[in-house]
Amino acid sequence: MVDNAFSLIEDVKRRDFTINSLYLDSEGKLTDLLNGKNDLIERKLVFIGNPIERIEEDYLRIIRFCRFSGNFDNKMSKNLKKEIILRVPKIIHLSNKRIRDEIDKILLTKNCYKCFLMMTKLTLDKYLLINKNNFKESEISSGFVLKNFGIVDFIKFNAITLVQNEKLDLISVIMIHLYGENCIDKIINRFDLNKRKIKFLNFIKQIINLKINIENNYLESHVVREKQIYIFRLIWQLRCGINSNKQGLFNKDRIPFNWYKLALLHILPFEKIKNVDFWDLQWPIFPLVREEIVKLKKITTYGEVEKLFFQAENFWVNNNFKTSQKEILNFLRNI
Secondary structure, three states: OHHHHHHHHHHHHOOOEHHHOEEEOOOOOEEEOOOHHHHHHOOEOOEOOOHHHHHHHOOHHHHHHHHHOOOOEOOOOHHHHHHHHHHHHHHHHOOHHHHHHHHHHHHHOOOHHHHHHHHHHOOHHHOOOOOOOOOOOOOOOOOOOOOOOHHHHHHHHHHHHHHHHOOOOHHHHHHHHHHOHHHHHHHHHHOOOOHHHHHHHHHHHHHHHHOOOOOOOHHHHOOHHHHHHHHHHHHHHHHHHHOOOOOOOHHHOOOOHHHHHHHHOOOOOHHHOOOOOHHHOOOOOOOOOHHHHHHHHOOOOHHHHHHHHHHHHHHHHHOOOOOOHHHHHHHHHOO
8 A cells, every 4th residue: 555655656756747646546546635626617727846856857847838728827937938939949859749749738728828828928839930940041930820729720610521531630730820831841850750641731822823913892891692603713713823734524534622722722712712612612524524515516535625625614703603515616717
């Protein structure tokens, strides 16, 4: 019994916060040696023992401190804040996997904007993308470029299923909002992103660099359906912009349509698209099939048909998706 009690005390000393020092046995009996239950009830985040000693045992605890800040009050003294900031650069020695796992948890936290705010207070955002392997060649970043963390909640609450269905994750989708397209390579390296996520981030960079002219007033003064049509036309413009030689039907592209929707969050204020059923939008069905083009133009080569498909779809888009099959065929007949 004494040995068990001694082991429990030693185990408690290795924990980070009092809220993580609660023990429940098989009979449901709670053991609380450090008043952790009361801190849990009062939503107080308290280090066990000396905070700096706990942090120096494992620098990941700085990030955990920020994560728990999303749901707990953590009143820091100016001296403690200063001491933590002095040790923040040590996180560059943490493995990519440990960093990624902790950021994953932060992004799933209900009030993750509070976590981000604490990260900025502690200058953690300036070192998060640096690891020991690229430290010498990396400049310390200026931190998060995103000032309105509301977009993070907008994505989490509306697009989490879409993100998962596209085999992406919140890190690959949200980190570029936090740091901007200039940090894409660092995001890829720090979080060990796979090929699909790398392709997605590079696609977003292409979209941002197009610098498409946006008619923001259009999204304010029209009815929902007209706003949706404007968004469809904007997506078509982006599609043509990243590859002006692209031919064939849009829905046959290798770039998923949903990636364009995620890309629009980088060029449109999310407040202006949240009321147009944005996440449910699907590319309209093009009213023409391959056989009709082959019959009309008497051609059979794949390249020629694809080129005509592109021209026909472009005509259809520019007429707000209202042209009939007959009108499209008349357009093709005159080419």
